[in-house]
């Protein structure tokens with residue numbers, strides 16, 4: 310009778326899970342490696358990231374790069390030192406995707422797409438003997454601790470020698486990651502923090518005029534200030550509030566303050582390139598019979614959505630003198646009530662805590678089960694930090710799992726008749 314090869318099961322076919330599968334294939338030849346995903350195809354969120362050009366990683370100095378992970382930086386440091394920006398670039402180029410550094414230091418594939426990279430990766434995994442299964446939604450364990458899956462053919466049970474969970478967070482659930490694994494792991498005593506939206510928009514109470522006339526409009530060349538932090542860039546007015554790059558960059562701090570105080574205020578600088586003194590001078594120019602709208606447009610370059618924001622957010626007294634108007638333009642208060650829903654956030658904070666895992670990303674409560682990617686409790690801004698950490702933790706969890714299966718392979722080779 311032929312003995313079965315030790316089996317490594319990876320659940321979740323996003324960047325973290327695929328990286329874990331490849332790490333095992335490279336390090337434990339002879340293992341049976343299977344990746345399962347709930348969706349009809351792999352890597353749907355990665356493909357969605359490709360719609361925005363696929364920001365793979367960032368070119369800033371490593372210490373600055375690491376600091377973007379905030380309080381999780383120390384925890385993630387070993388994984389990111391082993392697989393950081395340089396390795397991400399080499400990995401993408403190994404899959405035929407040349408990269409370049411954009412003006413903001415962000416790194417993208419020259420194709421600005423995820424699909425060629427994902428196709429090449431899935432082909433390479435197939436070549437390494439990794440078996441991919443779609444339409445298998447993991448539902449937990451049976452009485453014998455075999456993994457259970459819902460499939461179109463009914464329930465399937467699979468016993469694993471090592472398991473990697475790479476199930477993603479809880480944003481954009483239509484792409485596959487619903488965060489519904491939280492209950493399964495909580496029931497097994499795994500230490501978890503509730504999910505919260507990250508890189509998200511915020512709600513505010515727009516007037517009907519603002520909502521109906523300006524929802525969907527980008528606000529370009531602005532600076533947003535929150536406490537000591539100032540971000541230059543752009544954002545978008547939505548029907549219920551604001552979203553977009555500059556808002557996402559501050560979203561962690563805004564969200565935390567709203568959780569603490571119930572609401573918060575963000576300050577907009579509508580003319581970041583024009584110092585206040587110059588603005589006062591420009592606004593003091595005689596404007597004879599010109600309407601205020603025309604004067605603002607001609608003297609300060611403020612029109613369209615910026616002018617609407619000024620009218621919406623400034624107090625009436627702000628329009629009484631060039632000085633008060635300049636103050637409002639340079640620090641326009643925008644009250645924010647809530648982060649937008651988790652479903653529309655780019656990523657999430659919360660999930661499996663550092664405390665729940667050993668240094669190999671193995672669950673202390675479930676030996677043999679490793680975890681990676683966005684399901685872990687870290688957060689980072691946009692800029693390529695998310696994908697880099699998903700790949701890095703996927704590699705680390707995969708290496709941990711490969712050690713387990715490689716040890717079993719060594720035992721079975723030493724005693725081919727053994728159990």
Ligand SMILES: Cc1cc2nc3c(=O)[nH]c(=O)nc-3n(C[C@H](O)[C@H](O)[C@H](O)COP(=O)(O)OP(=O)(O)OC[C@H]3O[C@@H](n4cnc5c(N)ncnc54)[C@H](O)[C@@H]3O)c2cc1C
Pocket residue numbers: 320321322323324325326345346347348351352353354355357358359361362363364365366445446447448475476477478480481484485486487488490654655656681682683684692693694695696697699
């Ligand atoms: C619109 C958008 C744009 C983005 N752009 C960028 C970007 O440019 N740069 C960047 O760094 N990051 C970006 N991100 C974030 C990045 O895509 C994610 O952080 C990353 O995909 C997470 O990888 P993951 O492998 O942990 O999880 P996921 O990619 O979410 O993969 C998890 C997989 O697990 C599967 N799964 C979940 N539950 C089950 C279950 N019970 N059974 C079986 N399978 C299951 C899912 O179907 C999914 O395929 C973007 C995200 C969004 C939403």
